[in-house]
Amino acid sequence: MARSAPSAAARMRELLPRIVLSPTIALIAIFVYGFIFFTTYLSFSDSRMLPSFGWVGFDNYVKLFQLRTWDIAITNLAIFGTLYIGICCVLGLSLAILLDQKIRAEGFIRTVYLYPMALSFIVTGVAWKWFLDPGIGLESVVQGWGWESFEFNWIKDRDMAIYTIVIAAVWQTSGFVMATFLAGLRGIDSEILHAAEVDGASKFALYRRIVIPQLRPAFLSAFVVLAHMAIKSYDLVVALTNGGPGTATEVPATFMYSYTFTRNQMGVGAASAEIMLLTIAAVIVPYLWSELREPKR
Amino acid sequence: MTLRPARLFLYLILAVFCVYYLLPLYVMLVNSLKPLSEITSGGMMALPGDWTTAAWTNAWSQAQVGVEATGLKPYFMNSFLMVVPAVAIATLMGALNGYVLTKWSFKGATVLFGLILFGCFIPFQIVLIPMARALGFLGLAGTVPGLIFVHIIYGISFSTLYFRNYYAAFPTELVRAAEIDGAGFFTIFWRIMLPNSGPIAVVCVIWLFTNIWNDFLFGASFADYDSQPMTVALNNLVQSSTGVKEYNVHFAGAIMAALPTLLVYIVAGRFFVRGLMSGSVKG
Numbered sequence: 001m002a003r004s005a006p007s008a009a010a011r012m013r014e015l016l017p018r019i020v021l022s023p024t025i026a027l028i029a030i031f032v033y034g035f036i037f038f039t040t041y042l043s044f045s046d047s048r049m050l051p052s053f054g055w056v057g058f059d060n061y062v063k064l065f066q067l068r069t070w071d072i073a074i075t076n077l078a079i080f081g082t083l084y085i086g087i088c089c090v091l092g093l094s095l096a097i098l099l100d101q102k103i104r105a106e107g108f109i110r111t112v113y114l115y116p117m118a119l120s121f122i123v124t125g126v127a128w129k130w131f132l133d134p135g136i137g138l139e140s141v142v143q144g145w146g147w148e149s150f151e152f153n154w155i156k157d158r159d160m161a162i163y164t165i166v167i168a169a170v171w172q173t174s175g176f177v178m179a180t181f182l183a184g185l186r187g188i189d190s191e192i193l194h195a196a197e198v199d200g201a202s203k204f205a206l207y208r209r210i211v212i213p214q215l216r217p218a219f220l221s222a223f224v225v226l227a228h229m230a231i232k233s234y235d236l237v238v239a240l241t242n243g244g245p246g247t248a249t250e251v252p253a254t255f256m257y258s259y260t261f262t263r264n265q266m267g268v269g270a271a272s273a274e275i276m277l278l279t280i281a282a283v284i285v286p287y288l289w290s291e292l293r294e295p296k297r
Numbered sequence: 298m299t300l301r302p303a304r305l306f307l308y309l310i311l312a313v314f315c316v317y318y319l320l321p322l323y324v325m326l327v328n329s330l331k332p333l334s335e336i337t338s339g340g341m342m343a344l345p346g347d348w349t350t351a352a353w354t355n356a357w358s359q360a361q362v363g364v365e366a367t368g369l370k371p372y373f374m375n376s377f378l379m380v381v382p383a384v385a386i387a388t389l390m391g392a393l394n395g396y397v398l399t400k401w402s403f404k405g406a407t408v409l410f411g412l413i414l415f416g417c418f419i420p421f422q423i424v425l426i427p428m429a430r431a432l433g434f435l436g437l438a439g440t441v442p443g444l445i446f447v448h449i450i451y452g453i454s455f456s457t458l459y460f461r462n463y464y465a466a467f468p469t470e471l472v473r474a475a476e477i478d479g480a481g482f483f484t485i486f487w488r489i490m491l492p493n494s495g496p497i498a499v500v501c502v503i504w505l506f507t508n509i510w511n512d513f514l515f516g517a518s519f520a521d522y523d524s525q526p527m528t529v530a531l532n533n534l535v536q537s538s539t540g541v542k543e544y545n546v547h548f549a550g551a552i553m554a555a556l557p558t559l560l561v562y563i564v565a566g567r568f569f570v571r572g573l574m575s576g577s578v579k580g
Contacts, residue, residue, distance in 0.1 A: 016482045017401035020393050024413065024453055031431075031450045032416045035424040042426060051426065098311055111566055112315045115322075118562035118569065119555050120511035122528045126535050126551040127321040130328075130544055136336055144339040175318065179570055232420045235513035239532055253514075256422045261518070266426060273422040284418045292411050 036277065043274045047266035060271040069247050070272065073255040076162050080251065081230040083166045084173075088226055089219070091170065092177025097207060099178070100185045110182070114175035121172065125239020128168040129155070158248040161241050165249060168240055169233065177222045184218030185211065220287070227283045231276055252276050329353060329549035336544045352545035356553060360546055361537070362530045363522040369550050371523070372530035376510055376557075378441050379526055383448035384505045390449075391456020391501060396490050398457070399464040400472045401482070410461060416454035425518055432519055439521030447519060448509045455508070456501050459572070463497035464490065496568070503565055504572035507558045527554045 043061070046054040064070050095113060099106055116124065131137045134153040142150040154160035188211060196206055234253035241249040243258075252272055260269030328336055329352050331345040340346075358368035394413070398406050428447060429438070437443030467490070475485050516526040525533075531554045535547045562569050 013482065017397040018403070020482075021397045021409075024390060024394050024457065025409070027450050027453065028413050028416055031424065031428070032419060032454075033412075035427040035431075036419070038427040039423050051430065095311075095314060098307060101307060103307075103311065109311055109315060111563075112318050114566070114570065115559065115562055116318060118507055118558045120513065120528050120558070122511075122513055122532050123551045123555045124321070126531065126547055127325050129535070130547065131321060131324050131341070136339070136341055136544060138341075140339045141342045171318070171321065228418050228420075234422075235511075235528070238513070238517075239535070242536065253420070253422060257425075257518075260426060270426060273420065273425070276420040277423045280418055280420055284415065288411055288414060292407055292414075 039270050039273055042267060043270035045267055045270075047270065049264040049266065051266065056267070060267040064268050064271045064275070067268070069250055070252075070255060072247055073250045073252050073272075076249060076251050077231065079162055080166055080169070080233070081227065083163070084169050084230050085223060085226045087166065087170050088174045088177045089222060091174045092222065093181050093212075093215075095174070095178040096181035096185055097211075099182060110179065113178055116172045117176045119172065121233075121235035122239045124168055124172050125236050128164065128171070129240050132164050132167075155241065156245060158245050161245060161249045165233075165237055165240055169230075169236055172236075173226065173229065177226070180218050180222045180225075181215060184215045188214050224283060224287050228280050231280050325548045325552050325555075328545055329356075329552055331545055333541070333543055333545050352543070352549040353553075355543070356534070356546045356549040360534055360543075360550070361539075362534050363525070369527065369530055369534065369553055372525050372527045373553060375441055375520075375524055376527040379444045379448065380506055380509045383445045383452060383509050384502055386445075387449045387452030387456045387505055388498065388501050390453050391458075392460045392491065392494060392498070393486065394453070394457040395460025395462075395464045396486055398461045399467070400469060400485075400490075410457070413454055413457050416451060417458060421451070421514055425514075429519065438519065439524055441520075441524045443519055444515060444524065444526065447515050448505075448512070452505050452509065455504060459497050459501045459504070460494070463494065467493065496571075499565060499568045500572040503561055503569050506561060507569070510558050 041053070042051055044055060044057060045060075046052050046056045099109060103109065132152070132155045134140065134151075134156060139150060139152045142152070155164045192210060193206065196210055201209070232253060233251060234257070237243060237249055237251050237254055243250045243254045252275065256269050256272045256276065259265045259272065263269075324341060327344055328341060330348055330350065331340070332347055332349055332351070335343070335346055356368060357370050359366055360368045362369060362372065398410055432438040432443045432446070435443075435446070437446055471489060472485055475489055480488070510526075511528060512526065513528045513532065516529040517532075520526065520529060531550050534550050
């Protein structure tokens with residue numbers, strides 16, 4: 001007995017790290033993977049107001065893709081996602097390059113560019129909602145300054161409202177993209193740049209041929225973050241347009257919420273959540289895979 | 298100096314963008330300090346003619362947000378009651394996880410880490426339905442503790458990411474040396490790892506604080522009228538269709554909702570940026 005006691009203690013010592021990790025594993029297993037499984041099941045079920053387990057195969061998916069609102073939602077996501085990622089990258093890269101020219105007060109400027117990232121999308125939504133409101137915001141202000149025919153009522157215009165979401169979202173996140181690229185720029189070996197400059201490369205050529213190609217990792221991480229933010233975007237749409245006018249700015253996230261919780265079509269809602277997950281997974285899984293594979297360094 | 302005009306132009310562009318980023322903040326601030334009539338008469342960009350903090354008092358303690366006209370104050374408190382425990386627990390668990398995953402690593406640890414990490418990226422829509430059921434089952438539906446619980450679960454992925462990457466660079470020899478000296482698992486954690494985790498703990502706390510404070514989806518899905526966080530209350534205030542739209546009150550409320558995270562950003566911006574950057578996994 002006396003001999004087995006230390007071995008039990010040693011055993012315990014050996015197991016301790018895994019015991020410490022186990023609550024997390026359990027939580028993630030249930031609340032991430034278990035729940036994904038549950039929702040996946042629901043997407044193949046006849047759930048309406050409450051979860052129900054009658055199997056209906058792909059019916060919900062078929063229904064989903066026949067719905068006009070879903071069609072609007074994914075079209076909006078495509079427009080929003082493309083413009084949002086595109087503009088954020090161009091603006092972020094440009095600002096990063098401009099800020100990388102040994103600017104005085106760089107710290108201050110960086111702080112100003114990045115602070116929107118600390119705000120809630122609801123706050124951003126409220127600010128831009130009223131700023132873009134033709135009745136009191138930009139349009140009325142410019143008209144008040146004497147330019148009577150000035151019009152800017154995108155937020156009330158079915159065809160243009162989605163672009164106001166791009167405007168607000170770009171405002172919020174472009175500073176973050178700038179910071180990502182700036183960090184990338186600072187990581188570039190200055191010797192290479194000097195050598196190229198000595199060889200007589202113009203500043204433009206320098207950036208196009210040497211600097212920007214070296215920013216690939218920064219592009220990649222900016223893309224991954226922006227893409228998954230675009231697909232998840234919900235708060236901003238709710239605060240800015242609440243999906244309107246009509247259903248003009250419906251996106252998958254707002255669609256999922258309303259079909260699941262207010263329209264009592266839980267099966268369809270679950271199917272739409274599934275599509276969102278698969279879209280994000282298509283971006284994230286390869287990324288995590290390549291990042292976590294045996295370190296290349 | 299032939300460069301001078303170009304340089305001037307450069308500064309001009311940078312300044313224009315400063316204006317662009319600051320404009321909404323300016324709009325919120327000046328209009329929260331005006332009487333409503335000055336906004337509706339087309340003076341949104343002008344400084345207040347008649348400075349008043351009435352909109353602030355109104356938003357804080359009088360505005361009709363839920364059933365009763367309580368202002369945003371109780372919801373502001375809800376957010377704090379939700380954020381503080383959620384951040385503390387998620388950070389501590391993340392630190393322990395990171396410690397195990399790097400210093401007591403085992404076969405399959407990387408795969409496990411990858412699986413945990415995926416939790417950072419899932420669209421939360423995928424868990425809304427089962428989570429609503431689970432909270433009901435646990436008796437936490439519509440309560441602040443329920444929200445704390447949810448935020449801890451989905452915060453762990455981030456805190457684990459931060460600490461795991463930070464501890465990966467921490468010299469393992471120190472841990473092994475302490476082990477030889479007879480220090481146990483927790484002694485090493487408390488005495489060696491934690492005291493050396495200052496920077497990453499700040500990064501992690503700031504990140505979680507910002508994310509949880511700013512969360513809207515979980516608050517909107519799982520809170521009752523009296524447990525709503527600030528973001529949900531603000532949205533209700535602004536979207537409510539009854540009566541006159543009091544823009545000045547909305548702006549004051551928006552600044553209140555923004556203030557905690559904004560203060561954190563101003564005080565510890567450096568760490569905030571680092572937290573953002575660590576989104577790129579290897580950190």
